Every structure is written in structure tokens, then in C-alpha cells.
Amino acid sequence: MDAVDRKILAILQEEGRLTLTELAERVQxxxxxxxxxxxxxxxxxxxSAYRAVVDPAALGLNFEALVFVTMRQEDRETLLSFEDAVTRIPNVLLAQRLFGDPDYLLRIVTADLAxxxxxxxDVLSALPGVQRLNSTLVMKQVVNDRPLPTTAS
Known part of the structure; x- marks a missing residue:
């Protein structure tokens, strides 16, 4: 990957709807x-994909929580079952397996606290292998959905 490829990536992350002609002009x-x-x-x-970034509030999703999940057991079958179940919950925007404790971090949006x-x-506590859920409520987005840096640093 050279500097032109990195410039293409930087531009598309900021303005994904550019036409090919506009993109070509921008990268000369x-x-x-x-x-x-x-x-x-x-x-x-x-x-890997192209998509529109949608304001959650426009869809009535005004509440966000970060949920730390500690597993009761960590055998392969339980972890795979948990991960499969999490991928099917539409309110989960992000699910990451972590080293140490807790085992997972989930970013979740809903309409409100209720x-x-x-x-x-009804859903999260019933996921396979879950021992404990610890939720932190998001007060404000400071940096959200930032483009990836295209230079190594």
C-alpha cells in the first residue's frame, strides 16, 4: 500500500459518496x-463495506450503555454460543472479547432506560454462560465513529 492508496482510504472514510471522477481528481x-x-x-x-452513518436519535435510540460481561465459564462451546447469540441482538452495536476480567464489552443502544x-x-442476562453484567451509561459522545488513521503512528 502506497501513499496514493492511503489517500484514497482517507478521503473515502470522510466522504464515501464521492464519484469515481471526484475521487480521482482528489488523489490526482x-x-x-x-x-x-x-x-x-x-x-x-x-x-470491507460502504454504509451510511445514521444519527441514533433520528431513529429514537436516545440511550446508550456500555456493558461489561463476565462469563461464568469460558469453555469454547459456551463462548461461541454467547458470541453467536450476541450477533443476533440488533441493539448491540459493538461486541468485543477482552483479555482479563471482564470477558466482553458490549455497546448497546435503546430508546430509553426502561x-x-x-x-x-430479558435478553442479556439469559445469554449463554453469563455470570455478571456491569452497565455504564453513556452521558455524551465525545469522539464517535472516527475514520481510521491512514498513517502508521
């Missing part, structure tokens, strides 16, 4: 070489 290439580079970045998985309480009581 003609359309054909820019298109070849873009397709190569998609083919090798560097660019909706979150129902989700925790």
Missing part, C-alpha cells in the same frame, strides 16, 4: 488508475 489520478486501485482495495479486504432495563433483564 485519471479515472482508470484510480478505479483499479479502488477495486484492488475492495478485493483484498482493505475496504427499554434498556427490559433488554438486560
Amino acid at each position: 489520478l485519471s479515472a482508470s488508475p484510480c478505479h483499479r486501485r479502488l477495486r484492488a482495495l475492495e478485493r483484498d479486504g482493505t475496504i 427499554a434498556y432495563q427490559r433488554l438486560e433483564d
Whole structure:
């Protein structure tokens, strides 16, 4: 990956709806070489998807919690069952397995506190292998969905 590829990635992370012509102009290439580079970045998985970033409040999702999950047991079958179940909960925006304790971090959005309480009581606490859930409520987004840096530092 060279500097032009990194510039393409930086621009697309900020402005994903640019036309190929606009992108080519911004990276100072003609359309054909820019298109070849873009397709190569998609083919090798560097660019994994294109999507719209939606304001959660516009969908009535005004409440966010970070949930730390401690597992009762950590055998392979239990962990895979837990992870599979978590992927099917639409309110879970992020699920990360951690080293140490706790075992997982979940980022969850709901309409309000009451909706979150129902989700925790009825769904999260019933996930395979869960011993304890520890929730922290998000007060304010300071940095959210920032583009990845395209230079190593």
C-alpha cells in the first residue's frame, strides 16, 4: 500500500459518496488508475463495506450503555454460543472479547432506560454462560465513529 492508496482510504472514510471522477481528481489520478486501485482495495479486504452513518436519535435510540460481561465459564462451546447469540441482538452495536476480567464489552443502544432495563433483564442476562453484567451509561459522545488513521503512528 502506497501513499496514493492511503489517500484514497482517507478521503473515502470522510466522504464515501464521492464519484469515481471526484475521487480521482482528489488523489490526482485519471479515472482508470484510480478505479483499479479502488477495486484492488475492495478485493483484498482493505475496504470491507460502504454504509451510511445514521444519527441514533433520528431513529429514537436516545440511550446508550456500555456493558461489561463476565462469563461464568469460558469453555469454547459456551463462548461461541454467547458470541453467536450476541450477533443476533440488533441493539448491540459493538461486541468485543477482552483479555482479563471482564470477558466482553458490549455497546448497546435503546430508546430509553426502561427499554434498556427490559433488554438486560430479558435478553442479556439469559445469554449463554453469563455470570455478571456491569452497565455504564453513556452521558455524551465525545469522539464517535472516527475514520481510521491512514498513517502508521
